Amino acid sequence: MNTLADTIKKTNALFCLECGKCTASCPIAQVNNSYSPRRVVGHTLVKSGDDILEDEMLWACLSCKSCEPGCPADVDYTRLTLDLRARASEAGLHGMCTHGGALQALMRIMTTPDLKQNRLDWLNGDLKTADKGKVLYFVGCAPYFDIFFSDLGVKTLDTTRSAIKLLNAVGVEPVLMANERCCGHDLLWSGDQENFLKLAEHNLQAIKETGAKQVVFSCPECCRTIKEDYARNLGNLGFEALHISEFITDNMAASQSLFPTNQRQEKVTFQDPCRLGRHLGAYEAPRKMMQAVPGVELSEMRMSGKKAICCGVSNWLNCTTYSKQIQVERLRQAHATGADTLVTACPKCEVHLRCAMKDPNLGDELKIEIKDVATLAAEALA
Amino acid sequence: MERSRRVEPFEQILKQPGVSLSFPRDPNSEYAVGRIDTSPCRLACPAGVNTKAYISLIAAGRFREALEVVRETNPFPGICGRVCVHPCESFCNRAQVDEPVAICRLKRFVADYELQHPQEPAGPLPVTQKEKVAIIGSGPAGLTAANDLIRKGYAVTVFEAMPKAGGMLTAGIPSFRLPRPIIEYEIDIIKKLGVEIKTGKKISGRRAIDKLFETGYDAVFIAIGAHKGKKLEIAGEDKYEGTLDASSFLYQVNLGRAPKLANRVAIIGGGNSALDAARSAVRLGSKAVTIVYRRSRKEMPANEWEIEDAESEGVKIQYLTAPVEILGRNGKVTGMKCTRISLGEPDESGRRRPIPVQASEFTFKAGNIIAAISQEPDLSFLPKKHEFDISKWRTFNVDESTLATSRPGVFAGGDAVTGPNTVIDAIASGHVAAQSIENYLNSQSLQQASDSKAAAKTSSPGSLDQLTLDSSSTTDLRATSLNGSGRRPDEFEIKVDIGQNRKKLRADMPIMSRSARIAGFDEAELGFSETAAVAEAQRCLRCGPCGECFICVSECEKTVSVMASTDGRRDALLRLPPEITTPNLQSWPLDGILNVGRRKPIPVQITPTTCTVEQEICRGCGECVSVCEYSAPMLIPKPNGLHVSIISERICRGCGTCVAVCPSSAIVQQYFSEDWLLGKLQSMDQTKRNVVIFTCNWNGTELVPPDLEAMSQPDANLIFIRTTCCGRIEPSFIFRALEHGADGVLAAGCPTSACHYSFGNRHATEHFSKVRNMLNLLGYSPEKFQWTWPDKNRDDGFIEAIGLHLRNMRDGKSCSEFVDENKTRAVTDA
Incomplete structure (x- = not known):
């Protein structure tokens, strides 16, 4: 395993300008004010030895990469989290599993x-x-x-x-x-x-x-x-x-007649999964596939594409009231588009958003049909 | 830089156990329990059976306790659960949502439950009074009075003219409606208390009653019923062979001396006896059985469901028809001359008066004619000259409130007073008779008792202060509530919110096929399954706040489950008496001393097993609220518009069922942490086959033999992990056991409601089936993951069950419990 110094070097952490753009764009930090990616980077740099590993906040990150596009120093925060967690785990520390x-x-x-x-x-x-x-x-x-x-x-x-x-x-x-x-x-x-x-x-x-x-x-x-x-x-x-x-x-392109015409009308909105969007850069492909289906009208949420909010939990870790807040916000954004269906492209998004919709008090306010992009397209096949 | 630590939020500190202002089991705090109103079902019951309480207990899976509640006011739950006319259901508020709760059938269910899970019946009660009571007639009225009086300490003798006890229950009701073993079982309980029943002993003769007093009895209760069939009073009635009355016909059938019937049988009348006679005739092989009734179906006094059952068995009903003459040839009945009837104005009974239609006479062919028009008491046991006041219906005239006859010390009740009436009315009258006899024997003026009863009626039943109890007055309250408040069921004062409830129709009673039914006298209705009964009871709207089951009183004597651990090495779940758990606690864990026999006192740490919610983690999904049997968790709003669950430490009983379903692991059960589980799993010997056995503590502790080695197979290693309740066994336990090298996992806990936690096994089964399906995908054979809920009252039940499952796991046999459960479900579904 790399040393902590290697990790710091590899992830550009040393170049952090402490500008706080990461914290400002982090969905968790919006709802949980005791969490800040900037502070985690800072602590990693100033703490002696492996003390940083005991910081509970190490496990709060969704690794959704929201913080990275805006970073002027190009710090690879997600990679930093990954390496620090591996070290913490070796030291017998772990996050709270759902x-x-x-x-x-x-x-x-x-x-x-x-x-x-x-x-x-x-x-x-x-x-x-x-x-x-x-x-x-x-x-x-x-x-x-x-x-x-x-x-x-x-x-x-x-x-x-x-x-x-x-x-x-x-x-x-x-x-x-x-x-x-x-x-x-x-x-x-x-x-x-x-x-x-x-x-x-x-x-x-x-x-x-x-x-x-x-x-x-x-x-x-x-x-x-x-x-x-x-x-x-x-x-x-x-x-x-x-x-x-x-x-x-x-x-x-080779088979233009994939989807027959005269399909039913369906107004949809799209939840960019963090792994598909910011991690793999595939923003266009799912949209293109959806829009190839006749009768599907895509209406984007307030925050979409590179700015999409993630589904609130990842890696079956740290599912908290903050996750719920993020999910509720995301479902409200989906409702605001007037779409009938929230299309996603990741099973985890589906699990997490469905769980949030089960809220006994918010109830119908959050309910919306959820479908994977593959299901949406396959339904339209000839 | 100083390492930053998060400050614990204030709520975090507040929810530390012991910091809250009061602790539930504080012996210094007193709680008053009282009723504010009585539910309409109970008000409707002539005998004041505490319907709401037993329905609530069934809903909570506490079947034995439910049966005890029924028995307080009704010694015949199995009988009434089958043949009661259940006025309670007519007033059930659930009918406003969909259909009334099947109160009667639920009573049958608890009675059947006891038959299937027998308990040693109570032994003879001591006779504490010097007076003796004679009861004439062993029907429901007589035996209810006997049952009450023996409990009051009187020696009681019941005289029965028939060879078998039970009165009309035995002689009048056919066994397809009421199997004989049920009657015998319930009468046997009364006998075992010390009541002497002398069958085949008819009290009659010139000085019959006098002799009873002379032979040492101090009071007499006449409960002879109404067994004598009334005559049709038409021409030809006594002329031909083949005319019967329903009462003697049913008597013969029920005592196994059924007469041979012709193929065409006519039954005259529209009451339950007519239907019983008709259905018996079908079972005796008659091919054309017709009931002839002079009014229309609407006026028929028989129960609607009986009429439907009879029709489905092939009984025909001729309405608006009355016989005018019995016809015959060669001394044998050949039929009857009938006339058509039209209905006129309602008479005093509220039913429309039958008027014969002129020139509508016709002949109805029949080889047997059974008159089932009514019965009256058989007064032949009285001498010609006697001192009793007899009505024109040949019944005893008595004081309405005390049942006293015109002769001092002699009381009469049941059908002997009312004429043919229901079982539950007879039971009610038995209670009144017993109370009056006690009052009489105590030389109290009957009038005085009657006054005090009237006074009780006028006082408000609602005020709590009247009912605040201390421990000694508990029984008094029970006694007063048994007599009911004297109000009618429609006077129920508390508004029940009907609109809140979703429709859920009542459970269907599984019934034998028509052909199986008419082939013999076996009971047609098969009874509810456990699941169906609980679901049905849960339909109850719980009208009125307190059901007076008084479980709280007995529960309060127990304490909350508390975990005691000794230096973290050996541990035990104990339920500790209040004096240990209730010093002025400032913080857990508490240091204590455990004294076990004469051994050296062991220093222990005591931790409650109650659950707490981490406020920052809880997502407010409400899973905990939906699984908690005790309503301890509650969702409260947060400033950000979401909700968060809090668990009341006062209510929580520490079963851990909520912990098992929390998706975000936000609920913490003290002691039973992740580290605790991992600590246990790490003890596995990887060179052997490891079987992890999760046991519920309350069954497991007592029965896991101290020497585990003896149970281990040579190559197997058993790891017992005790949880508070098997409801705590969550999917991750099984996965984690496998991850740490287990070869198989077994869950062993109590059957439903066999301990102070009711439904842990249900939740554990759900979790287990889910995991089993997932592991099946991974290629693990499902036989390695089994569960069992053995009855700990059976000798070696627990150890046997574990042994069986270990063998099954080894041999790859499927889990017997699983198969059984599917079977029961299939039956219920059918």
Whole structure:
């Protein structure tokens, strides 16, 4: 592991001007005034040794990268958080896990080498998949989410089925891996570098064995993790990692008749997932895919694209009253557009915003139909 | 730079246990319990059965306690739960939302529950009074009086002319409505208290009553019922063989001497006896059974549901028809001459007067004619000359409020006074008789008692000050409330907010198929399942504030669950008496001394297991509010427009069910922290097969054998982790156990409401099934994750259950509990 000095150097933290633009743009800092990214950077620089690791505020960051575009010194705050958490975790410190840590424990169980998973039981005959091929579809944890969050009415498997339908529609029969494991995203951001690497090595090996040249994701977290974190830790991937919206828009031109005309009218707004937008820079692809569907009218929220607010929780850590405030604000912004449907592109956004909508007191004020961009597009297929 | 520390918010300090101003179990604080009004269902019950209380207890899964409440005023819950006409349901406010609560069937459910979970019945009660009481007739009136009197300390003898006890219950009601074992079981309870029932002993003769007094009885209660069938008073009635009266017909059927019937049977009358006779005839094999009734269906006195059941079994009903002459040939009945009827003006009973239609006579063919027009008391036991005042209906005239006859020391009640009437009215009259007999024997003037009762009626039932109780007056309050307030059910004064309630129709009673029903005399209605009963009871609107179940009084004697730990090494969950938990606490944990037998006193740390909410974390989702059985959490508004949950430490009983469902882990249960769990899991020996067993403390502590090694299989290592209640077992516990190397996980707790926490197993089952489905995707076999809720009252129930599940886990068999539960659900759904 790098030393603290390495981390500071690598993340440009030493160049911090203490201007506070990060804090001003941080969604958590807007609602929790005891949190400030600027202060965390400051403390990292001035504290002796590893004292910074005991700061609870280390775990408050959503790693949504809202703070980075405005930074004049180009400090990589997200990376700083990632490294500090890994160090804290090594020192036996950890953040507060949601659901009693059930989901992190599940991910660690997935590091067991000889699992005989039934994770593709949800596939049905309509979906065409292949054992070998150039394009691989990485399913992610949707089968687990649908059970664990059944109380919230979460339907992330609809998203994965839709993604496969879309791939089929552009003439691709994707490879699916029965021995796929969790991508390790949440373990990585919880500081559990060791188990993250176990999962990463397993998945990378498995993907390479299929010989795929393109890996498609409907979960932006998996996409970011494999594209950037696997590559950073394990070297050159040897394949291209793409979000489903990127893959479909790239291949759509070839088949113009993908979506038949005379679809129903649907007014939608779009929640940019932080991993897809600010982490991977894919702002256009999901919008392009949505707007290719006849009858879909996109109306943007007050804060969208680079300025979009994240869904309030990430990595199954620190789900607090502040998260709820962010979610309530985001849902209100969605309502303000007059849209019927809030379209997102990440299962986590769906879980978190659905949970917020369950508020017994705010009730109907927050309720809005939530749909993944892949589901929206697949519904319109011929 | 000085390292910055966050300052603890003020609320954080306030919610430290002990800082709040009062602590719940302070022996110096006193609580008054009183009723403000009585619910309409209870006011409607002639016997004043505390309906609301037992419904509330069923809703809370406290079935045994519910049954105790019923028994306070009604010794026949299983009988009334089947055949009561339930006036309570007619006044149920739930009807304004959708349908009344199935109060009667819920009573049957608790009675059946006891049959399925038998308890040693109470032994003989000591006789404390010198006077003896004779009761003539062992029907509901007689036995209710006997039951009351034996509890008051009197020696009681019941004389029964029939070979079996039970009066009209046994002789008149067929077993498909009321199975004989139910009657026998409930009468047996009364017998076991010391009541002597002399069956086959008819009191009759010239000096019958005198002899009773001469042989040492000091008071007599005549409760002979109305068993004598009335005559049709038409031509040909006594001329031919094959004419019966319903009363003697049912008597023969019920005592196993059913007569052979013709294929075509006519029953005359429109009451419950007519229907019982008709349905019995169907079961005896008659192919064409017709009820002939002179008015229309609207005027039929029989219960609507009985009529429907009879029709579904193939009984035909001829309305507006009356017989005028019985016809026959060769000494045998062949039919009857009938006339059509039209209805005129209402008579004094409020029903329209039947008027024969001229020249409408016709012949109705039948091989048997059963007259079921009414019954009257059989007064043949009295000598020709006697001192009793008999009415023109051949019933006893008595003082309305005391049931005293014209002879001192002799009382009469039940059908003998009213003519044919309901079981619950007979029970009510038994209570009055017992009270009057006690008053009489205490040489009190009956009139005086009657005055005081009148006075009680006029005083307001509402004022709390009247009812403030200390421990010694608890029973008095109960006694006064049993007599009811003397008001009518429609006088219920508290407004019930109907609009708040969502519609939820009442539970359907599972019933045997028609063909199975008419094939024999087995009980047609099958009874509610536990789940259905709880759901049905939860429909109750709880009219009026206090149900007077008096659980609070007994609960208060117990204390909150408290965790005592000894130097963090060995620990035990204990329920400590108030004197330990209630010094003037300034902060937990509290240092204490634990004395166990003659062993050296052990210094302990005492921590309450109550739950607290971290205000900064709580998202205000309300999950805790929805799962708490005790209403301890509450959502309160925050300045930012969101809500936050707070848990009342006074109400919280520390089961931890809310902790298990909190999505953001905002609820902290003292002692049961993440570190506690991890500490336990780290003790696994990775070289062996580890099975983690989460047990609820209250079942587990008592029954986990001290020597765990003995239970371990040679290659297996058992790790017992005790939680306050199995409701605390959350999904992460199972995942974490696996993560730390467990091979299987078992949850073992109490059955529903077997301990002071009611529904932990329900929540644990939900969590477990969810995790099992997820682990199935991962390729773990579901058999390795099992749960069991053994009855701790069974010998070795807990250890046996654990053994069984360990074997199943090893052999890959599915969880028996799981299968059973699915089976029950399927039955309920069907």
